[in-house]
Amino acid sequence: MSTPSDSSAGSDSLKVLTPAQVEEFKEEGVVMLRDAFPREAADTVRNLVWSRLKAVKNVDRDDRSTWREGFVHLPETIVSPETEACYTPRVLAAFDDLLGEGRWNRPSGLGWWPVILPGFSSGEWYANEKGWHVDGQQFHHRLTSPDQGLLPIFLFSDMGPGDGGTGYDAGGHLMTARELAIAEPAGLGPSALCKAVNRHGHHNVKQVVGRAGDVALLHPFMPHTTTANVGTNVRFICNVCVTLKEPMQLEREDGKLSPVEEAIVRGLEVVRKA
Numbered sequence: 001m002s003t004p005s006d007s008s009a010g011s012d013s014l015k016v017l018t019p020a021q022v023e024e025f026k027e028e029g030v031v032m033l034r035d036a037f038p039r040e041a042a043d044t045v046r047n048l049v050w051s052r053l054k055a056v057k058n059v060d061r062d063d064r065s066t067w068r069e070g071f072v073h074l075p076e077t078i079v080s081p082e083t084e085a086c087y088t089p090r091v092l093a094a095f096d097d098l099l100g101e102g103r104w105n106r107p108s109g110l111g112w113w114p115v116i117l118p119g120f121s122s123g124e125w126y127a128n129e130k131g132w133h134v135d136g137q138q139f140h141h142r143l144t145s146p147d148q149g150l151l152p153i154f155l156f157s158d159m160g161p162g163d164g165g166t167g168y169d170a171g172g173h174l175m176t177a178r179e180l181a182i183a184e185p186a187g188l189g190p191s192a193l194c195k196a197v198n199r200h201g202h203h204n205v206k207q208v209v210g211r212a213g214d215v216a217l218l219h220p221f222m223p224h225t226t227t228a229n230v231g232t233n234v235r236f237i238c239n240v241c242v243t244l245k246e247p248m249q250l251e252r253e254d255g256k257l258s259p260v261e262e263a264i265v266r267g268l269e270v271v272r273k274a
Contacts, residue, residue: 015093025098026263029173029219032210033094037086042156042212044082046236049074049113049156059115070120071226077111086110086154091215095242098217099149100258105243110154114226116164116235121228127167127205131225133194134176135239142187143180146244149260151218156236158211164229165208166237168222175200176221177267197223208237219263 014022017031025031052074053059060066087106095104139147159165179196180188188196207227208216218224229235248261250268257265 014097016090017094017097022097022259025217025219026259026266028170029222029263030168030170030206030208031217032208033091033215033217034210035213036091036094036215037088037154037213039211039213041082041085045078045086045110046156046212048078048080048082049115049236052076052078052113053115059117064119067117067119070117070229072115072117074113074115075111076113077109079109083110084108091152094215094217095150095152098259099242099244100256103245103258104149105245107240107242110238110240113236113238116226116229118164118229118232118234121230123230125162125207125228125230127202127207127227128225132169132198132202132223133225134190134197134221134223135241136193136220137190140187140189141180141193143177143184143264144248144250145187146247148220148241149244149248150242151220151222152240152242153208153216153218154238154240155208155210155214155216156212156238157233159209159233159235159237160231161207161209162229163209163231163233164227164235165210166216166224167205167207167227168218168224169202170204170206172197172202172204172223173219173221173263174267176223177264180221181268194223212236219260221264221267 021031050061056074057072058066059072135151136148139145153166176197202223250261250265
């Protein structure tokens with residue numbers, strides 16, 4: 001099997017990410033793409049979400065008496081010219097860098113919307129103990145499943161430390177890879193996968209921070225959860241599922257594994273050496 005050191009397509013093929021960022025992604029499971037789409041586009045989409053929150057959830061931006069709980073979930077995808085404008089050439093090039101050009105399906109629209117309102121948590125920031133999960137409720141998980149190749153989180157509001165940024169277990173994607181390898185060939189359902197990963201605990205918890213227009217690019221195996229918003233701003237994000245055209249491969253004849261695939265191989269190498 002090709003090893004992570006010799007399987008990459010090489011830094012000369014990268015479009016927007018640097019070799020250091022790709023290495024960060026493989027090791028930590030997350031890399032930030034700054035200024036991925038215009039801030040003006042983020043403002044416009046955020047206004048669309050506020051309109052939907054008022055219509056569907058009766059949460060009014062200008063009436064805090066309608067803010068009855070800290071977490072409001074808008075489980076819908078918005079397909080419009082405004083949301084499509086967020087898929088800039090820079091965003092799509094980053095998908096190519098991590099998944100391989102021509103290997104993935106372009107998403108349509110943006111969603112879903114887990115909105116975290118301020119004023120319901122105080123004190124020190126914390127990641128919720130419950131709710132840790134690996135995305136993919138819609139499919140049965142196997143080591144090379146094509147159903148989710150990447151988990152991009154689009155930021156539509158500024159999020160500093162403590163502002164409710166997604167909590168993730170840096171390096172936890174490697175553990176997920178190992179658990180899925182153990183479960184082959186049967187694979188694991190969504191709940192079983194979460195239980196398998198969560199029993200190891202989460203030991204390197206970090207939070208996504210950035211500005212409106214940034215995109216956090218997470219490995220599809222990354223355990224993550226919602227967190228407390230102890231700041232003053234409403235947290236607006238959406239998480240997109242980028243599917244693959246074919247199952248992932250952990251060996252390729254040309255040796256050109258994608259960084260997502262290389263990270264999986266890296267996780268499995270730890271098992272072999274144990």
